[in-house]
Amino acid sequence: VRRFVLIGQTASASGDFLLQDLPSSSGRLDALLRALRAALLVSHDVRRDVSVYLVLRGGPSAPRVLRVDGARAKFLRPDERSLATLVKKTLDSVPGTLAELTELRPGVAVRDGDLADVLAEVGEAPCYVLEEGAGDARSHAFATDDAWFFLGDHRGFDPASREMLAARGAVSISVGPLSLHGEDVVTLVNNELDRRFAPPR
């Protein structure tokens, strides 16, 4: 399973945002939703072997982690408003505190917690941090795509997150010469792994 962990420094951890004004009212959750689409959806299908973790650090309910599991998620549509509606409804339905990841809709689970709680799930799987100027993913010898990929948002990584990832032995990789949106980075990582590990069609 490929796991993408998207850290939203300001992204709303509650459903208190407006669908008609997503970027400002949600603390740029829109950027995370586009990356979620890039991670999970291909033409007319869902990637069953991908899970996405959103680390939501904005607003009074923060921090929370929301996970969308491609193997179990239903009715995922690619447009931003549909994905925002799914996340909003899920966050609105959180019953008080959630100490563990709890499935509130098919394939969509939430917990209170932050990056440290996500890292506690990693086990022995390889971890990668996507960042500019690091070694090229194209020339990296991925042994498996059963791996974790961590992305910052438009603000990058905060020092504490960076330290936690380094302590876990995460390897920094990059995807090209320009500074790209998170969704493009996810697309490029998926493509690189598809070329190495995708079953022939």
Add this chain to the structure above:
Amino acid sequence: VRRFVLIGQTASASGDFLLQDLPSSSGRLDALLRALRAALLVSHDVRRDVSVYLVLRGGPSAPRVLRVDGARAKFLRPDERSLATLVKKTLDSVPGTLAELTELRPGVAVRDGDLADVLAEVGEAPCYVLEEGAGDARSHAFATDDAWFFLGDHRGFDPASREMLAARGAVSISVGPLSLHGEDVVTLVNNELDRRFAPPR
């Protein structure tokens, strides 16, 4: 200049669609808007060397061509609703018929017309058709990124478009083993060209 031409078989050629129900009310213009973002926007910046043509074949005002020119466009935001608002306002402001590409907002031009009218602009530049199963873009010897890239939508290319592109000598290329959304294909083409032609940073 890199030029991406996105053909929307059902995408609305008028502003008669609802921002709160974009996929169904606009004939899947949402998919084209996501590809437009992938073509034009990088982190905190616009690609000045990219132009995007939307070939809009849906609704009573069709066919129309809408062009967004990265060198002149202003206030482009990455979220789908903002891009939909820009396209809606532009299409709403079309004054009757437009025989030539006419700039109605900074960097955004519209004309009546279809793929044939776009192809009339190509001149001697190389043309590429993005499609599954074709030769890999990674192993293609691009001589320049002053080139045209044509993408179908979720329905693919209609036979007439395919014939026109073949008559123009367009070369088919692909970007990997899976069938992807148009926006991911655009991201992968841009990345391939960035790796070959982007100026060092």
